[in-house]
Each structure stands twice: as structure tokens, then as C-alpha cells.
Amino acid sequence: xxxxxxxxxxxxxxxxxxxxxxxxLIFLAFALLPIFAGLTAQRYLVDSGMRIIVFAVAAxxxxxxxxxxxxxxxxxxxxxxxxxxxVGILSAEGIGDALxxxxxxxxxxxxxxxxxxxxxxRTKGVYFIMITLAFGQMVYFIATSLARYGGDNGLTxxxxxxxAGFSLLKSDTTFYYFSLLCLVATYLxxxxxxxxxxxxxxxxxxENPTRMATIGFTVRRFQLVAYVITGGLGGxxxxxxxxxxxxxxxxxxxxxxxxxxxxxxxxxxxxxxDGAIIGSAAYLIVEDRLSGLTxxxxxxxxxxxxxxxxxxxxxxxxxxxxxxxxxxxx
Amino acid sequence: MTGTLFFIQVLNGLQLxxxxxxxxxxxxxxxxxxxxxxxxxxxxxxxGAYLAVAFYGLVGNFLLALILxxxxxxxxxxxxxxxxxxxxxxxxxLDQVIATFGIILFLNHAVRVVWGAAPxxxxxPDAFTGSVQLAPGQxxxxxxxxxxxxxxxxxxxxxxxxxxxxxxxxxxxxxxxARMVSVLGVNIERLFTIVFGFGTMLAGxxxxxxxxxxxxxxxxxxNILILALVVIVIGxxxxxxxxxxAALLIGLxxxxxxxxxxxxxxxxxxxxxxxxxxxxIASMLIYVxxxxxxxxxxxxLFPARGR
Numbered sequence: 134x135x136x137x138x139x140x141x142x143x144x145x146x147x148x149x150x151x152x153x154x155x156x157x158l159i160f161l162a163f164a165l166l167p168i169f170a171g172l173t174a175q176r177y178l179v180d181s182g183m184r185i186i187v188f189a190v191a192a193x194x195x196x197x198x199x200x201x202x203x204x205x206x207x208x209x210x211x212x213x214x215x216x217x218x219x220v221g222i223l224s225a226e227g228i229g230d231a232l233x234x235x236x237x238x239x240x241x242x243x244x245x246x247x248x249x250x251x252x253x254x255r256t257k258g259v260y261f262i263m264i265t266l267a268f269g270q271m272v273y274f275i276a277t278s279l280a281r282y283g284g285d286n287g288l289t290x291x292x293x294x295x296x297a298g299f300s301l302l303k304s305d306t307t308f309y310y311f312s313l314l315c316l317v318a319t320y321l322x323x324x325x326x327x328x329x330x331x332x333x334x335x336x337x338x339x340e341n342p343t344r345m346a347t348i349g350f351t352v353r354r355f356q357l358v359a360y361v362i363t364g365g366l367g368g369x370x371x372x373x374x375x376x377x378x379x380x381x382x383x384x385x386x387x388x389x390x391x392x393x394x395x396x397x398x399x400x401x402x403x404x405x406x407d408g409a410i411i412g413s414a415a416y417l418i419v420e421d422r423l424s425g426l427t428x429x430x431x432x433x434x435x436x437x438x439x440x441x442x443x444x445x446x447x448x449x450x451x452x453x454x455x456x457x458x459x460x461x462x463x
Numbered sequence: 464m465t466g467t468l469f470f471i472q473v474l475n476g477l478q479l480x481x482x483x484x485x486x487x488x489x490x491x492x493x494x495x496x497x498x499x500x501x502x503x504x505x506x507x508x509x510x511g512a513y514l515a516v517a518f519y520g521l522v523g524n525f526l527l528a529l530i531l532x533x534x535x536x537x538x539x540x541x542x543x544x545x546x547x548x549x550x551x552x553x554x555x556x557l558d559q560v561i562a563t564f565g566i567i568l569f570l571n572h573a574v575r576v577v578w579g580a581a582p583x584x585x586x587x588p589d590a591f592t593g594s595v596q597l598a599p600g601q602x603x604x605x606x607x608x609x610x611x612x613x614x615x616x617x618x619x620x621x622x623x624x625x626x627x628x629x630x631x632x633x634x635x636x637x638x639x640x641a642r643m644v645s646v647l648g649v650n651i652e653r654l655f656t657i658v659f660g661f662g663t664m665l666a667g668x669x670x671x672x673x674x675x676x677x678x679x680x681x682x683x684x685x686n687i688l689i690l691a692l693v694v695i696v697i698g699x700x701x702x703x704x705x706x707x708x709a710a711l712l713i714g715l716x717x718x719x720x721x722x723x724x725x726x727x728x729x730x731x732x733x734x735x736x737x738x739x740x741x742x743x744i745a746s747m748l749i750y751v752x753x754x755x756x757x758x759x760x761x762x763x764l765f766p767a768r769g770r
Binding site: 199205252255256257258259260262263264266267268270271274275277278280284388392395396399400403429430431432434435436437438439441442443446 | 550754
């Protein structure tokens with residue numbers, strides 16, 4: 134895996150070192166965004182922030198399996214889609230409460246990750262990439278065949294999820310803060326997992342699976358658990374996505390979505406949870422800005438990606454670390 | 464009647480199969496020899512089709528357009544290799560995926576800027592415009608037979624090249640153990656450039672050949688890339704023989720699945736759900752096939768890399 138990228142693993146727990154300043158700043162920025170948007174009367178900023186948060190939850194989860202376990206999953210969008218469809222289908226059947234929909238979204242994704250994970254973990258490297266893609270495509274095509282729930286066109290959700298019958302999430306701002314809370318929880322969970330013995334086994338297996346097996350760890354079982362957790366958090370992201378757009382469609386789980394998420398974590402810096410969040414923000418902001426410039430914004434964005442890979446190893450996190458070193462030596 | 468229909472669909476499956484093989488052959492060799500994931504291989508196919516349309520507009524002769532398009536596709540592939548891909552050998556797979564993904568984004572939209580978003584068409588060459596009669600009332604276009612024939616010819620040529628020539632021997636050796644070949648004094652980077660250029664040309668050839676029967680549009684290389692990746696994974700990365708077998712398998716399974724899934728399902732369920740579920744199951748078939756193959760043989764049907 135990209136060597137220097139996995140340096141930013143700190144200890145779990147509240148603000149213990151300067152390493153924890155960055156995530157604190159990131160979350161503070163997210164928390165202040167709606168206030169800033171309100172003051173400057175730029176409501177669309179909250180929508181953009183919302184999209185970034187949804188992607189960031191999925192990206193942080195994906196980084197757990199890609200960055201720390203070293204397993205490149207190309208089917209992450211399936212989990213998001215399953216979570217979103219759990220919300221959509223329950224709502225269509227008259228159950229619009231988050232107390233049911235949220236656990237359902239997470240449980241369905243975890244179950245799917247567990248069943249497919251047993252098969253996926255038999256393979257390695259590129260074969261793992263392709264088999265996760267295969268399962269992702271299967272779910273995609275199943276979703277397109279659900280005539281009762283919109284088929285190809287997708288399905289509009291009547292109303293945002295309620296909590297215990299109360300429409301607490303109705304206002305966009307409240308839902309924004311609810312989502313931010315989910316992002317913080319996801320971040321802290323992954324952070325704690327990585328710092329734990331479990332996380333060290335995962336990282337050890339990434340560097341040298343044979344050695345870990347020789348020490349006596351059943352590497353596959355650890356990786357499977359990580360995959361299931363990643364899946365569950367993907368489901369959480371799907372729950373947020375369905376509720377923020379009040380719409381679900383098979384397009385949520387197209388393989389391009391999975392590709393986009395991989396781009397996001399690489400852009401931010403693989404194996405750094407902060408990088409996954411920064412990558413989501415950078416990707417969506419650049420997309421937004423460039424698509425305002427020209428219809429074919431990918432003509433600019435594509436070469437930009439190539440340049441990041443060629444000259445900024447370790448993504449934005451690697452780039453900022455490099456700049457920081459240069460500055461502190463000067 | 465049903466027998467002829469089945470035969471026609473088998474021919475269509477073969478046609479898709481040889482097309483996939485032309486694309487997968489280069490992909491699997493680049494992958495096998497240099498351990499390099501080149502997602503941009505699909506856009507080479509798209510580029511081949513666009514170049515053929517452009518050159519046909521200039522010279523008005525299909526054969527000449529084919530030759531010019533192949534030369535241009537080769538030149539472009541080598542330029543790409545020189546500018547970007549060369550710097551990514553030995554890097555992490557993820558880096559290669561992202562860089563080549565960036566190239567896909569760029570080219571998919573660059574052709575839109577140059578040729579517009581509307582689909583283009585290329586006429587079937589005059590000599591092959593007709594149809595042959597397979598059974599009373601069942602016509603089959605000659606051009607599709609030409610595609611099948613040329614694909615099989617290329618496959619045979621490739622087989623001879625890989626099995627009986629020195630460069631083929633080096634390619635096979637490189638796919639098995641690239642480092643060992645390098646240690647024995649072979650310039651593996653130059654070998655790779657040759658293999659890459661050749662693979663690019665094959666993908667471009669596939670694009671030119673398919674252009675007369677489909678619409679040439681941006682993004683046409685993306686879905687075929689996924690299919691080609693499925694092919695090389697089922698076949699075993701680095702194996703030409705595996706790519707050939709898997710390409711025909713995928714071509715047939717996909718085509719026959721799409722044609723007959725609804726009819727087959729109607730045997731066990733009511734017509735209207737069968738019409739709904741059938742296409743989804745048909746689209747899923749190749750992925751189910753891949754999952755089963757990888758479950759039973761985690762390195763594909765004909766693994767090339769000897770470890």
C-alpha cells in the first residue's frame with residue numbers, strides 16, 4: 134500500500150495531541166457552516182455541506198477496509214444503495230420512522246457484507262476488486278428489477294424519517310446536524326477500531342499476511358469483521374442519503390459511484406480518516422466549481438487526478454504533510 | 464423456427480465474444496506482464512471507433528480509414544504510455560486505478576468536445592452490406608460474420624505469435640515471473656511498451672470493427688471495459704488462452720441470457736413478473752458466473768502467474 138500515507142494514526146480519545154487538532158477543526162468547520170450560510174444568506178451551502186457529509190461517512194467507512202485492511206473494495210456503493218433502499222422500501226410500506234429504518238439500513242448492509250464477504254475473502258488483490266464489483270453489480274440489477282419500488286426510475290420517499298413518531302428531522306438544518314453527528318460517530322468508531330488491537334492486526338495483515346498468520350491470527354476472520362463494519366457504515370451513509378434527497382434510485386449503486394468513492398479516499402490520502410473527509414469535501418467542491426465553469430468539467434478534472442497521482446503521493450494529506458515539513462525546515 | 468433463432472443468438476454471442484477478446488487480450492497481457500491495471504483500455508476502443516469515423520469522413524474508404532485509425536490509435540497509446548503510464552509501473556494498484564480513471568474522464572469528455580455528444584455512425588463497407596439467409600425468412604448481416612471471422616483470425620495470429628515466436632515467449636515468461644525475466648537480461652520495460660502498443664491497437668481494432676453496427680458515442684468504452692475486466696478475471700490474468708475461453712463464455716452467456724431469460728422464466732412464473740425479473744437476471748448472469756468461478760478457483764480458470 135502507499136507507504137507514507139498511514140502515518141496519521143493517533144491514539145483514540147479526546148484531544149491528546151496536535152494530531153487531534155485537524156479533525157477538531159474539520160468538525161468545527163462543518164458545525165459552523167449552517168450559521169455562516171444563514172448569515173450570508175447562501176442556503177445552498179447547507180445542501181453542499183450535506184452532500185459532503187453523506188459522502189464523508191461512506192468514505193471514512195471505505196478507508197477502513199481499503200486504507201487499513203488493504204482490501205480494495207469496488208462495491209462500496211452497494212452498501213449505500215442497500216441502506217437507501219431500506220429507507221425507501223420501508224417508507225413505501227408505511228414505516229417512516231428512523232427507529233426502524235436506521236437499524237434496518239445498517240443491518241441489511243451488514244448482512245449483505247457478511248454473506249458476500251465470506252466469498253470475497255477467498256480472493257486476493259485484483260480478484261478481490263473484481264468480485265466486490267460483481268456483487269455490487271448484482272445488487273444494482275436487482276434494484277432495477279424492483280417494479281413495485283420504481284424499478285429503473287427509482288422511488289420518491291413521501292417524507293423524511295420521523296423519530297419515535299415526531300418529525301424531529303423535518304428542518305434541513307436539524308437534519309444537517311443529525312448527519313454531522315453520524316459522521317462524528319463514524320469517525321470516532323473507526324478511529325477507536327484502528328487504534329485497538331483489532332486495528333493493529335488488520336494493519337499487520339496488510340503489510341504481511343503470512344507473518345500475521347504465522348503468529349497465530351486467522352487473518353481472514355479479522356478482515357471479514359472489518360468488511361462487515363464497513364458495510365454497516367455504508368448503510369448508515371445510505372440512510373442519510375435517502376433522507377437528504379428524499380429519493381432512492383438504482384443509480385446510487387452504479388459501479389461509477391464505487392469508483393468515485395475510491396477516488397475520494399485516494400484524493401484525500403489513503404489510510405488517513407481525516408483524508409477521507411477532506412477528500413470528500415475537495416472532490417465535491419471541485420466538481421461543483423468546475424461544472425459551473427464548463428459542461429465538460431471532466432476534461433479538466435481528469436488530468437488533475439493524473440497530476441495528483443504523479444506528483445502528490447499520499448493525496449492531499451501527503452501533500453500537506455510535505456508542505457508542513459518544508460515550512461518547518463525553512 | 465426456434466432452432467434458427469437460437470442459432471442466430473449463438474452467432475450474436477460469438478460476435479460479442481470475439482469483440483471482448485480483442486479488448487481483453489491487450490488488457491490481460493499488460494496486466495500479466497507489468498502487473499498494471501489499465502482502466503483506460505476501454506477508451507482506446509472508443510477512440511478507435513471515433514478515429515475510424517473521422518478518417519472515413521476524410522478519405523471515404525473503409526479499409527484506408529481502418530489502417531489510418533489503427534496507426535493513430537497506436538500512436539496515441541504510445542504517447543499515453545510515454546507521458547503518464549510509464550511513471551506508474553511498480554506503483555500501488557490504487558494509484559494506477561486513479562490515474563487511468565482520470566484519463567477515462569478526460570477522454571470521454573474530450574471526444575464530446577471534439578465530435579459533439581450526439582452519436583455518430585459509420586456505414587458498413589459496400590462489399591459487406593448484404594445479409595445471408597440462414598433459414599427461410601431468417602437473414603443474418605454479413606458484417607457480423609466478418610467481425611466473427613476477423614476476431615478468430617486475430618486470435619489465431621495471436622496464438623501463433625505467443626506460442627511460437629521469441630517475443631511471444633518473453634511475453635509468456637513475463638506474465639509468469641516478470642522479475643526473473645528482467646534479471647535474465649531482457650529489457651522488460653521495452654517489452655511492456657511493445658505489448659502495450661499492440662494491446663492498444665487491438666482495442667482500437669475492436670472499436671473500428673464494431674462502429675458500423677452500433678452508434679459511436681462518448682462513454683461507449685466504459686461498459687465494455689467492465690465486461691473485459693470480467694473476462695480477464697474469469698480467464699486468469701495474463702493468460703491469452705484464458706481470455707479467449709472466457710470472452711466466448713461471457714459473450715454467449717450474456718447474449719443467450721438476454722434473449723431467452725424471459726421465456727425460460729415464464730415456464731415457472733406468471734408472464735408479467737417474468738418480463739420484469741428476466742432482464743435483471745440476464746444482466747446479472749455474468750457477474751454470478753464470475754462470483755462462482757472465483758469462489759471455486761480464486762485465480763481464474765487458467766492462472767498464468769506462477770508463484
